[in-house]
Amino acid sequence: MIVVSGSSRHTLPLVIKLPPLLSLSVMPIPNFAASAYRHIERLNPSRLNDFMPLYLQQQPVGWVTPQFATELCRQREVFQLRTARSPYGHALWLEEDFATPTALTHWLDQLNSELIDAGLFSHTTGEYYPLGPRRSLPVGLIDRACVARYGIRSYGQHLNGYVIDDSGNMSMWIAKRDNNRFHEPGKLDQLVAGGVPAQISLAQNLLKESQEEASIPAELVRQAKAVGTISYCAATEGGLKPDLIFNYDLQLPQHFTPHNNDGEVERFMLLPIAEVAERVRDTDQFKHNCNLVIIDFLLRHGLLSDEEELYPELVSGLHPALP
Amino acid sequence: MIVVSGSSRHTLPLVIKLPPLLSLSVMPIPNFAASAYRHIERLNPSRLNDFMPLYLQQQPVGWVTPQFATELCRQREVFQLRTARSPYGHALWLEEDFATPTALTHWLDQLNSELIDAGLFSHTTGEYYPLGPRRSLPVGLIDRACVARYGIRSYGQHLNGYVIDDSGNMSMWIAKRDNNRFHEPGKLDQLVAGGVPAQISLAQNLLKESQEEASIPAELVRQAKAVGTISYCAATEGGLKPDLIFNYDLQLPQHFTPHNNDGEVERFMLLPIAEVAERVRDTDQFKHNCNLVIIDFLLRHGLLSDEEELYPELVSGLHPALP
Known part of the structure; x- marks a missing residue:
């Protein structure tokens, strides 16, 4: 066991009894890759000719x-x-x-x-x-x-908050953005998502955003796992956005219910993971970049089929080289 | 619950009781990203000037x-x-x-x-x-x-076989390649790793390789999760290798012991995940591309610290755009 001193997350070693073999009652999401690939294409224009x-x-x-x-x-x-x-x-x-x-x-x-x-x-x-x-x-x-006018990279953090019930079924907490928000009002969003300004650590910012947006207690936020990044380079009316998002997974207790403190979220919903995947596959209900964070989540949890057309392209498309 | 018909893996819905909140007794591997980044650099020369x-x-x-x-x-x-x-x-x-x-x-x-x-x-x-x-x-x-002489993409599959014991400690099965192998003799390797020839499905090839290399029963192999890809573009003496590897995770029962059937593996070792990470960080004992598969595993399981220097570069470096 490795114990790291001085880390602001993971301050206590967690030793919890686990069953020897875990499996979830979920199967690969069918017909996903070819349909969901449109989200990668939308956020990554093939040429930067306008810039x-x-x-x-x-x-x-x-x-x-x-x-x-x-x-x-x-x-x-x-x-x-x-x-x-x-x-x-x-x-x-x-x-x-x-x-x-x-x-x-x-x-x-x-x-x-x-x-x-x-x-x-x-x-x-x-x-x-x-x-x-x-x-x-x-x-x-x-x-x-x-930032976008100058085409400068911005940084974000998105937290996937998920629950596994006693039957092994996985659900995910999804936020519906308030209709009065300036960017993408009314769209679906991760449980917690926000920009990371300069001069604050990723751990501190995640703690702050998780408390403001979803009232997640600090001791729970510290259990969130940093599970990588997604990137994209979107050509928007406001300018170019070559952005980097740090992704986190947090398994929440079944009895936890998020509530919003800063007025940015209209409501939270706990949706079965298959329904979350189907909304990404079939609709544009999610804020653009949230689709990529969910695709990455489904991938890491083994819920995409490697036999599908465009599986390699979808997976690689989450990490384009930024200009 | 989603049930996919016609899939050669995941033929039965798995519904297994899980505790409501899971945590492993592992902490982020310290001082990892900046040191492990050398494995990305070695497999991705900054210019393709020789080709x-x-x-x-x-x-x-x-x-x-x-x-x-x-x-x-x-x-x-x-x-x-x-x-x-x-x-x-x-x-x-x-x-x-x-x-x-x-x-x-x-x-x-x-x-x-x-x-x-x-x-x-x-x-x-x-x-x-x-x-x-x-x-x-x-x-x-x-x-x-x-393939390498013509600089043509080759495809591989690597299977991370891991075990979680009753105390929540994670270990990983590691193969030591036979000293008589043509490529990278004596190096450490994933439990199962091999090329994917044309005209065989990924699922069928994984089944075949898992049985030949580690005697993993078919019903266990079918529980393996497709968790994405890593790519690299290595300039070698034999030519350019712009390769794509499909990664799999398979949690194995504690009582399972692999044994090799095709003479390509000298022995298997079950190592604590922290020791696996330390060998990637501190040594060159692993076959080159296996380091990238393990870095991806540690990342997806939340074992890398997002506060470390080069964390974003390490993560993005697992997915360079192939020429």
């Missing part, structure tokens, strides 16, 4: 439309268009060295404030996302509301 | 070295070099339409037989792999022994 790369201190950090590139060049002389081996034939370069990440952050804050005055954004959030390939060592921070 | 794409009937199907391309052009006039947007600047085109997959297969057999006479291969196996992006709908077949 050009944005370079910052010689590193590619994002993707912008030609229109937005023109606006940025108009606003600051240090932005320059250069020819490049990009789908568009051009790249946008920011020709300035910033002494510290804080200096770059302030400079971008000022720029974005002027762009709001010019009508290009509606607002800022005061919540920041990291710039650059490493979330833990950013070259600067940028307001969350502006 | 050029091979086009067959206008479709890219493989990657060849300039030396091998020259040999092929010498052997058959229908091979031609063309300039292309490849790392090498050239592509090798096969300028011939074959009426049927069988016609292409026979043509390649004849060609490879001549290349053996010319000393470029040592032998053929009589076992065939599919050509083209779809395993189930190949444009032709090619002998397994020649």
